[in-house]
Amino acid sequence: MANSPLNVTRLAATDAARAARMLSEVRDATLSGQRTPLAPRPVIEESWGRMLRSGVDPEHDFRSGLLTAEEVRRRREESPLRHVMPVLRQGLVSVADAAHHIMVVADADGRVLWREGSMAVLRKADALGFMLGADWRESVVGTNGVGTPAVVRRPVQVFASEHFVRSHATWTCAGAPIIDPRDGRLIGVVDVSGPLETMHPATLAWVDSVAKLAEARLRELHQTTLERLRAVAAPVLARLGGRALVVDRDGWTAAVTGMPYTHRVALPKSLSAGRRRLPALGACTVEPLGGGWLVRAAEDESRPRDTPTRIVLDLSQPRRWTVTVVGSLGSWTHELSPRHAELLYLLAMHRSGRSAAGLAEDMFGESARTVTVRAELSRVRRYLGGFLEHRPYRFSDDVDVTVLLPPDGRDLLPHSTAPAVVRARRAAAVP
Known part of the structure; x- marks a missing residue:
């Protein structure tokens, strides 16, 4: 029988010190390969597995070089995150300061670009290397509230010894990814962190809500930009x-x-x-x-139509997935959202085709969710056009499809909770 996962939020809300001790025991036993009455939460256990496979040392923290002040300034000026900092500050900083937390905002590369909040907690963060310009990717510093949400593409709270590196066990973090609404790309992570005893069960929902407000602000700004472009375009198109x-x-x-x-x-x-x-x-x-x-x-239809012959689905990276169409007139690449990466992977694995109900079962474990599947596939067809067929959904027969997978199959689409993808990761874990 599988061990029951430890309900960290419920226990820590009443007794943070006891929860921390239990997590420390669970961590030590899990990393040494022993069974325990309680298991780590699935999102933490999967993260620990990635850390063990990538060689992160759980007993010694690693600190890569800090970015220079000039590089931090340059990244701030180029990042879309700069447009939503007022939203993040208004929603998080004042409360974080009062609750002895800090707000940390990192870019898609895991580099800390902003830190604000309690001065006492900022000094404690310095001791952990949680500084401006620091590299806080999961693959560098282990399971944490910045790097792990970036990998799994959803909000994650990391409490005490859920951190993979032992020296971070006095800390608690709650981070949420910020997604660019224009193209589904990860643009950064906002995190609220502080000493162990400052943890509150509502922190994660709070941080996630403010991250969603930031994404809404980005959508507003995009619509404003389109309106300006529309005003420029109208007289040109009229002629x-x-x-x-x-x-x-x-x-x-x-x-x-x-x-x-x-x-x-x-x-x-x-x-x-x-x-x-x-x-x-x-x-x-x-x-x-x-x-x-x-x-x-071009209105000249006498030119022979270009027929791309190969599609390359690149899923080899942990946080960036692309589809490339290669044809006689060259190639083009489109960066995929997490959901579209899942869909195209499933279609590549079923070249004979998959019904909407079958894809819904693969993605959600519910064959009735066909409306969601059809809506997402209609979005995929906007850029893959005639290379996808339907009834059943499949890649066209005259297209060669190549799938580039991670070196370790257990790292396939680490954000995904789709049952078919989870099964593929588990199959790769079997010796």
Whole structure:
């Protein structure tokens, strides 16, 4: 019979010291391969497994070099996080200070770019190496409230000895990822941390709520940007004949003429002006316009149609997944959201096809959730277009599909809780 996971939140709410002692015993036993009456929480146990496989030393912390003050400043100026710092400060800093916590904001690389809150706690954080410019990735410093949420793409609280590195066991952290609403990319993590005794059971929900407010602010800013681009585009499109549209740098549509409206167009990662071939439009001409692109479809249908012959699904990295289409006229790459990475992996594993109900079972363990599956696949088709068939859903027969997996199969899509992906990770763990 499997051990029951320790309910850290419930126990720590009444007796933090006792919870810390029990976690220390669970940690020591688990890392030495012994059975214990209580098991670590699944998100912590999986993180510990990644740490053991990657060689992080649980008895000695490792501190990579700090970024210089100039590099921290440069990253701040270039990060989308700078737009939501007022939201994060308003929602977290004053309460964190009063509760003897600090707020920490790190970028997608796990580098600490902002730290604010209790001065006494900031000094304690310095002793742990939790400083401006520090590298707080999970693969560097072990299970923690910055690096672990970045890997699993969901809020995580790490209490006391749930930290993989023993010297962090006097600390408690609650972190939530911040996702760019434009493309689903991770742009950073916001974390509230403090000494063990400051932990509160509501901290994680609080941090997650403020992270969601930050994402909502990013959506508002994006809509404002599109409105400005739309004002620039309107007189230009009014003078044009044929099919054309104006999109922002991420492919979101501001205005169209002569063609149906589509919310977004998949663009190559490095787009430049000139004659190009885009999946949604075919041959077209691209010109810069007001912080975006004017895209005019070529009307000459006598040119032979480009038929890409290979799709490469790259899942080898822990936090970044891409699909690349390679054809006779070159290639283009699209970065995948966590959900789309799961879907394309499942389709690649079932080349003969999968019904909506089958995919719902694979992803959610509930065959009835077909509406969600169909909605996500309609979004995938915006950039993969004719390379996906339906009834059943599958890659086209004339496309070669290559899947690049992590060196260790247990690291496959570590964020994923999809039953089919979890089974694949467990199968890889069997000797």
